[in-house]
Amino acid sequence: MKAINYFDSDRQSHWLNEIKKGDWGAAGFLYELLSKGTFFQTVGERSKVLLLTDGDSLVSFCTYAEKDDIQPTELTPWMGFVYTFPEYRGHHYVGLLMEEIERLARKDGVSEVYISTDHIGLYEKYGCEFKTEMKDMAGEMARVYVKKIQAASV
Numbered sequence: 700m701k702a703i704n705y706f707d708s709d710r711q712s713h714w715l716n717e718i719k720k721g722d723w724g725a726a727g728f729l730y731e732l733l734s735k736g737t738f739f740q741t742v743g744e745r746s747k748v749l750l751l752t753d754g755d756s757l758v759s760f761c762t763y764a765e766k767d768d769i770q771p772t773e774l775t776p777w778m779g780f781v782y783t784f785p786e787y788r789g790h791h792y793v794g795l796l797m798e799e800i801e802r803l804a805r806k807d808g809v810s811e812v813y814i815s816t817d818h819i820g821l822y823e824k825y826g827c828e829f830k831t832e833m834k835d836m837a838g839e840m841a842r843v844y845v846k847k848i849q850a851a852s853v
Contacts, residue, residue: 700758700792702799705733705748714750717757721782729762729780742766742779747803751796759783759792763800767815768835769843774813776804778846781814797825797846804848814844822846 705714719730729748732738739746743765751759760782767777778800783792804812814822815835819842823829827844835841 700795701752702795703750703752705750705760708750713755714752714757717750718760720757721760721784723782725780726760726782729760742777743775746776748780749796749799751792757784758787759796761793761796761800763803763812767813768837769813769815769833769841770836772833774843776807776809776812778812778814781816791824793821794825801846801848805850810848812846812848814846815841816844817841 705711708714715730715733718726718733721727721730729738732741733748738748742762746762746764746766749761749763750757760780762777762779764777764779765775767779769777778797781793781796800812804810813830814827815833816822822844825846827846830843830845832840833843
């Protein structure tokens with residue numbers, strides 16, 4: 700398993716086609732943002748798409764972004780578009796992406812990362828804490844979790 704940044708890959712068209720195979724509406728939306736070139740405009744110029752790969756297979760993906768589906772808000776950055784393909788679920792692969800998010804957040808000097816979701820019991824497994832409920836862009840209530848980022852040990 701290897702975590703890579705979509706934008707650093709020389710195989711973007713391959714990974715874009717893999718994202719498109721996701722059976723979740725948000726995966727389709729991410730595909731649309733990437734294929735139309737509106738990703739950065741939508742979620743922020745410094746945002747990243749992280750891919751957990753196993754050879755040519757896409758296992759899981761997420762974004763590390765300035766904005767997510769809770770807008771407007773002062774909370775930033777966000778771990779969003781979190782998806783694991785069905786055949787890989789149950790192995791805590793999201794934890795590998797979470798580790799990469801934590802590494803990036805430390806590098807950015809960030810002490811908290813936020814997650815918007817309707818899941819209960821998933822992100823708690825990775826040390827996230829429920830913070831509040833907020834309306835998402837569709838006007839629906841979403842649970843907002845916070846992942847505290849520990850400073851790098853010396």
